[in-house]
Amino acid sequence: MESNIAIRIEHLGKRYKIGGGPGFDTLRDAITGGVSRIFRRAPRAKREEFWALKDVTFEVEKGEVVGIIGRNGAGKSTLLKILSRITETTEGRARVRGRVRALLEVGTGFHGELTGRENIYVSGAILGMRKAEIDGKFDKIVDFSGVEKFLDTPVKHYSSGMYVRLGFAVAAHLEPEVLLVDEVLAVGDAEFQKRCLGKMDEVAKGGRTVLFVSHNMGAIRALCRRAVWIDGGTSRRAGEASDVVDSYIKGLTEEQEYEKSKQEQAFFVKKVLLKNSRGEISNKISFREDLEIEVHYIAKNEIRNPRFWLFVIGPHGPLFSANMRLDGFRPHKVQGEGSFSCIFKQVPLLPQLYTIRMGAQYEDGVSTLLEDVNIASFYVNSKMSELGLTGALADVLAARATSIMNDYEWRFPDQEPRAISAKKDIAS
Amino acid sequence: MNATVPFQSSERIFVIEPQRGWLDLALGELWRFHDLLWILAKRNIQIRYKQTLLGIGWAVIQPVTSMIIFSVIFGGFAKVPSDGLPYPVFAFAALVPWTYFASTFAAGSTSVSDHGYLITKVYFPRLILPLTPLLSGLLDFLIALCLLAAMMAWYGIVPTPAAAFIPLFVLLLMATSFTVSLWLSAMCAFFRDIKVLVPFLAQLWFFLTPIVYPTSIIPGPWRVFYALNPMTAVVEGFRWSLLGKAAPDGGLILASSALVAGALFFGLIFFRRMERSFVDVV
Numbered sequence: 001m002e003s004n005i006a007i008r009i010e011h012l013g014k015r016y017k018i019g020g021g022p023g024f025d026t027l028r029d030a031i032t033g034g035v036s037r038i039f040r041r042a043p044r045a046k047r048e049e050f051w052a053l054k055d056v057t058f059e060v061e062k063g064e065v066v067g068i069i070g071r072n073g074a075g076k077s078t079l080l081k082i083l084s085r086i087t088e089t090t091e092g093r094a095r096v097r098g099r100v101r102a103l104l105e106v107g108t109g110f111h112g113e114l115t116g117r118e119n120i121y122v123s124g125a126i127l128g129m130r131k132a133e134i135d136g137k138f139d140k141i142v143d144f145s146g147v148e149k150f151l152d153t154p155v156k157h158y159s160s161g162m163y164v165r166l167g168f169a170v171a172a173h174l175e176p177e178v179l180l181v182d183e184v185l186a187v188g189d190a191e192f193q194k195r196c197l198g199k200m201d202e203v204a205k206g207g208r209t210v211l212f213v214s215h216n217m218g219a220i221r222a223l224c225r226r227a228v229w230i231d232g233g234t235s236r237r238a239g240e241a242s243d244v245v246d247s248y249i250k251g252l253t254e255e256q257e258y259e260k261s262k263q264e265q266a267f268f269v270k271k272v273l274l275k276n277s278r279g280e281i282s283n284k285i286s287f288r289e290d291l292e293i294e295v296h297y298i299a300k301n302e303i304r305n306p307r308f309w310l311f312v313i314g315p316h317g318p319l320f321s322a323n324m325r326l327d328g329f330r331p332h333k334v335q336g337e338g339s340f341s342c343i344f345k346q347v348p349l350l351p352q353l354y355t356i357r358m359g360a361q362y363e364d365g366v367s368t369l370l371e372d373v374n375i376a377s378f379y380v381n382s383k384m385s386e387l388g389l390t391g392a393l394a395d396v397l398a399a400r401a402t403s404i405m406n407d408y409e410w411r412f413p414d415q416e417p418r419a420i421s422a423k424k425d426i427a428s
Numbered sequence: 429m430n431a432t433v434p435f436q437s438s439e440r441i442f443v444i445e446p447q448r449g450w451l452d453l454a455l456g457e458l459w460r461f462h463d464l465l466w467i468l469a470k471r472n473i474q475i476r477y478k479q480t481l482l483g484i485g486w487a488v489i490q491p492v493t494s495m496i497i498f499s500v501i502f503g504g505f506a507k508v509p510s511d512g513l514p515y516p517v518f519a520f521a522a523l524v525p526w527t528y529f530a531s532t533f534a535a536g537s538t539s540v541s542d543h544g545y546l547i548t549k550v551y552f553p554r555l556i557l558p559l560t561p562l563l564s565g566l567l568d569f570l571i572a573l574c575l576l577a578a579m580m581a582w583y584g585i586v587p588t589p590a591a592a593f594i595p596l597f598v599l600l601l602m603a604t605s606f607t608v609s610l611w612l613s614a615m616c617a618f619f620r621d622i623k624v625l626v627p628f629l630a631q632l633w634f635f636l637t638p639i640v641y642p643t644s645i646i647p648g649p650w651r652v653f654y655a656l657n658p659m660t661a662v663v664e665g666f667r668w669s670l671l672g673k674a675a676p677d678g679g680l681i682l683a684s685s686a687l688v689a690g691a692l693f694f695g696l697i698f699f700r701r702m703e704r705s706f707v708d709v710v
Contacts, residue, residue: 001441016708082444085551087707094444104549111471113478118471125467126550154478 098177
């Protein structure tokens, strides 16, 4: 393996067997199962095979931060578990240069009855540190956690915030050559998330290699130079983080475009195209850019004066909509194959992943023409600094902030007013 | 699963691939994690000390209460012979190793299934789990041993030079406890019945070991079967080396030791074979 390669994964596969096998829960089941097989010559309970990972191949260079993205159940966590040796691989091979430490949860090995001090040692040792190593880093860990006052209190009396901070403080001082991180950032408050991301950034800048599984596309884009998209247990695409994220989001939309089961309906969505303000087809827009949603439909019969609505839904819920039930606009009719567009002007959305949901009613305003259905996803791609948001790690934190952003201005008596606006020439 | 190739000074290349072969016990890997074993054993003691009212007092109360009851019922009422030794010392010398055995194999047997929350989250040699109670049980064992010394002083029993052999019997005791823990903990990961079986097994084993009675009351032909129980050799060894009772049958001790060594070796192979699936079943 060349010396600049930190991780080389070749044709990695993981098979699970479902049913039968040593998965008996009680001895009785195992014995009766065995006995009945002898007497009835019944075939062994059929074991279904399931490949959680199949033929995963990619490389990570030393000092790279690589994001692993994919839908739930795509195999991302299985991959981390194989690399961290929690579970075995069924086939293929992975080679990793240096110590690997995995951060799959916060507070691994913590015991409620033990004090913070005692738990630092237990958790540290379980995560793979030697005792001397923990001794040496003890003060730094305590400092980082900010719980020094409660160091001799059993952690069962800690608030969940303190617990998480202490747990992360231990994990943050592992200092491995290769760090595997799985969505731990999903827990804790914004302050904690900032700490986590800051630490990851620091680890990466220190020339270590990080593999980062996340649904936070903002974090992936901000922290990772490269990304790997795992889909259906295999590596579907690897490359520049922003390219991989784009094709991942595009993939999400393609799957949502129309569902075959709905084809029998009186009205269904055949295809959806998203366009930016220049009219180019894209799932990516910038902050305050226009977003055009072009819906291609098939209506079996002539439908007069239908009512449509399109909702934009962010990570925290619905945000705004174009809704004929409210605005009173009525299309004359839809019939056969056709299309219509809706343009949202100057969409004030921060860089996050959004979904568009559509529904429709007949003229009567009561009967359903189209059940609410997700028809597309898009991503807002903007640098926070261009919006005048210059906070540390703002690009990463934006992915978890409220989605809509309006212009505003801070006024403090002893300071110049500070206007935050979408324009690139801020505070002018 | 994990062969390591030296590379440069500090960086090694870990190779992760499907595990093959039956004989790779990965004991070197176990050694790399010996700090973890130590810290987990300490944790066990700390937790027990904090969660219970009497804490470490249980180390004294448990064997002493048993000793008093056995002395009254078996030594007093039933007039069970005790090879010419005062019955309380006779019983206690056996209860010291027995209590260690019973508590370690109970904790050891469920060690894998009890730590599912660790097995699914972090890698470490799984052998650490059944090994931990072996180490944390030693504190109680040493306290009980001191009590035994005090009782011997009280009855005026002076240890013979055979006391020098006591470490060997302690070793046999630990090996026996570990062997039983190995087999049962690996099985317990798959079959939860083992949890129910353990107290029952402990009770049967207790009566099959000469704790409340001497081996001398066992009819000759039956003694062969006693060689199959390594705890007989341990108890006999304790009584001989500390209390100066007649020397046990050397053949019995050798046979027991060989049995334990064999069961331990195959237990390690069995455990290593089974541990690949722990993460999927716990």
